[in-house]
Amino acid sequence: MTKTTFKQCDVERAVKAAKAVGLVVSTVEVVTKDGTTIRICGQRDATAANPWDEVLDEQSPSVRPPLDR
Numbered sequence: 001m002t003k004t005t006f007k008q009c010d011v012e013r014a015v016k017a018a019k020a021v022g023l024v025v026s027t028v029e030v031v032t033k034d035g036t037t038i039r040i041c042g043q044r045d046a047t048a049a050n051p052w053d054e055v056l057d058e059q060s061p062s063v064r065p066p067l068d069r
Helices: 008-020 051-058
Strands: 027-031 037-041
Touching: 008 027
Parallel strands: none
Antiparallel strands: 027 037
């Protein structure tokens, strides 16, 4: 195993900086010098508002297109 060249504080600093400018961080990906990729994925917020929810809620069911599932 190759010794990593990044530390937890490096990842924390990058995430903190992204959040400071208003970004939502759901995935962190680190690529090491030997090409190994480490990916940490969080779950999406299922309750996050979608701007189209309001538009579709205002339409009657007969006007709404069917959902393809």
